[in-house]
Amino acid sequence: MNAAPVSRRARPAKVPLSRDLVIETGLRILDTEGSAALTMRRVAKELDTGAASLYVYVAHRDDLLTGMLDHxxxxxxxxxxxxxxxxxxxxxxxxxxxxxxxxxxxxxxxxxxxxxxxxxxxxxxxxxxxxxxxxxxxxxxxxxxxxxxxxxxxxxxxxxxxxxxxxxxxxxxxxxxxTPAAGGPARLAREDEIGALQEIERRAGAPFAEVGMHAVAEDEPPSREVLRAFVVEGRAWVWPDEDDQPVGYLVLGMVDGRPHIDQVSVDPAYAGARIGKRLIDHAVLWAKGHGLEEITLTTFTQVPWNGPYYERLGFTYIAPGDETPGLRAIRASEMVHGLDEWPRACMRAAVDGWESD
The missing domain is CATH 1.10.357.10 (Tetracycline Repressor, domain 2)
Known part of the structure; x- marks a missing residue:
């Protein structure tokens, strides 16, 4: 006597297929049987279906692996x-x-x-x-x-x-x-690059407008005559890009026998590449090579890329009573120029112990 056929409806219902289920099943096979066993046919067998059914949810084995990786x-x-x-x-x-x-x-x-x-x-x-x-x-x-x-x-x-x-x-x-920024290293500026330095200065001023310092943003860069004096004296350096075009510069003055950073500016397109830091490193190296003990600058104390930035590099603020005559003269000139509309101060850093990049 033949047994009566078993209705398909009597079998336990299968979990509906989905991309997540296929991926989880593939991951389980990978963990238990290894990558060699991971085939579409093996996954289909585990899910009690035909391999063709899986292609609705994963395009091929590589797609399955990518889905598993993302999971x-x-x-x-x-x-x-x-x-x-x-x-x-x-x-x-x-x-x-x-x-x-x-x-x-x-x-x-x-x-x-x-x-x-x-x-x-x-x-x-x-x-x-x-x-x-x-x-x-x-x-x-x-x-x-x-x-x-x-x-x-x-x-x-x-x-x-x-x-x-x-x-x-x-x-x-x-x-x-x-790792140094693209381009470089720092080198002496040339007279034929003075116009490029002025353009860098204009671009570097633009971010000040974003913090409401429009007068600073619109201020004209140092004149050609002023920049030429630094170039001729050998205290103007640029950071060139891969095509040897300046994207940042620093000019170093002398105040009361000490090196003083008159200006360090970097094209905002290169912000975050530590070009300004490496130019300052070069100025510190120059000071050390000339037997000088510290380097100074003046800066806005509350602009993130000014005072707080220099503090992170190792500069400290100079109390007004400790300013040298030359620094006081610079501060007086800045006040006349209207720069003290925003908090501003002098800073110094010791040459010995300076950490270069």
């Missing part, structure tokens, strides 16, 4: 505490932990830079933190590429030694921050 990256925690370096470290650690739990997927990450939601989110987070560190957009983008490769490599060869991985990231970040 894992969605688990990366976004740090909120600490300075930029601490948050980069936390973000990278979390990404390595997430990918490191899936050995086969770490190899996939090493070979691709997916344009998916969570992968792009990780990249955007890194870009934001590196811009916070002062890198220009192009340098930050290059740096993210290096850091992503570091994440993938550490995930592939995860040894369990977090100290080694942290050391690698620290060395990478230190190298990124310390």
């Amino acid at each position: 894992v990256l969605s688990q990366v925690e976004v740090p909120t505490a600490g300075d930029w370096r601490a948050r980069v470290t936390q973000l990278v650690d979390s990404a390595i932990d997430a990918l490191g739990r899936h050995d086969g997927l770490a190899l996939v990450a090493f070979g691709r830079f997916p344009a998916t939601e969570h992968a792009l989110g990780l990249i955007e987070q890194l870009l934001t933190l590196l811009r916070e560190a002062g890198l220009d957009p192009a340098t930050a983008a290059w740096a993210v590429d290096l850091i992503y490769r570091h994440i993938a490599a550490e995930s592939v060869q995860r040894s369990g030694d977090e100290r080694r991985a942290r050391w690698g990231l620290r060395a990478l970040l230190n190298g990124i921050v310390a």
